[in-house]
Amino acid sequence: MSLTDLGIHLTDAERCFTNIATGGDPLENGFGGVQAILRAVTAGNPAAFPELADALATVMQQVTPIIAEAAAKWITRELTQMGMAAATALVTTPSDHPFRYDQHCYASLLSCDLAATLVRREIAQRGDPLAKMITAARAWSEYDHTEHRLQ
Numbered sequence: 001m002s003l004t005d006l007g008i009h010l011t012d013a014e015r016c017f018t019n020i021a022t023g024g025d026p027l028e029n030g031f032g033g034v035q036a037i038l039r040a041v042t043a044g045n046p047a048a049f050p051e052l053a054d055a056l057a058t059v060m061q062q063v064t065p066i067i068a069e070a071a072a073k074w075i076t077r078e079l080t081q082m083g084m085a086a087a088t089a090l091v092t093t094p095s096d097h098p099f100r101y102d103q104h105c106y107a108s109l110l111s112c113d114l115a116a117t118l119v120r121r122e123i124a125q126r127g128d129p130l131a132k133m134i135t136a137a138r139a140w141s142e143y144d145h146t147e148h149r150l151q
Contacts, residue, residue: 003048009040010049010091014056020063026070027121031114033060034107037087041104045095053091060088067114074117075110083110 016033020026037056040046046053068080086106093100123130 003044006040006044006046007049007052009036009043010046010052010056012036013040013091014052014059017056017059017063020066021059026063026067027114027118030063030067030071031111031118034083034087034111034114037090038104038107038111041090041095046091047094057088057092060084060091071114071117074120075113079113080110082106083113086110 013033013036016029016036019029020033046056064081064084067084068075068077071080083106086103087110089097089099089103090107093103097103
């Protein structure tokens with residue numbers, strides 16, 4: 001990975017979080033933003049772009065409550081806030097910080113939770129047809145299909 005990759009990932013993260021601040025989908029953009037941060041810290045040290053890292057941290061702090069509210073049906077607000085704080089720290093703290101691994105773990109956990117939330121939301125928006133079909137099939141299979149004398 002190169003500094004160019006790092007800059008691209010940080011810029012992608014800033015774009016995603018700025019989209020939330022301007023009314024974009026907090027779940028999709030939150031997931032995309034956290035993913036971009038995880039790619040960025042794999043590519044290098046965000047300290048190489050201090051102005052971009054500071055701007056990113058500012059917008060992340062601004063949109064954290066929006067993401068927490070949008071995800072609250074599926075993820076506790078505290079876990080969302082912890083994951084966003086960890087993701088922000090990945091961008092703003094030195095790469096040799098003693099809690100760096102933990103920050104990465106919490107940001108990764110939030111990424112996974114947001115991905116699952118997107119899937120759950122999609123299933124709910126479709127009315128959960130698979131679960132309805134399975135429930136109906138089970139109910140039908142438990143029905144006594146034998147004929148009785150009075151039928």
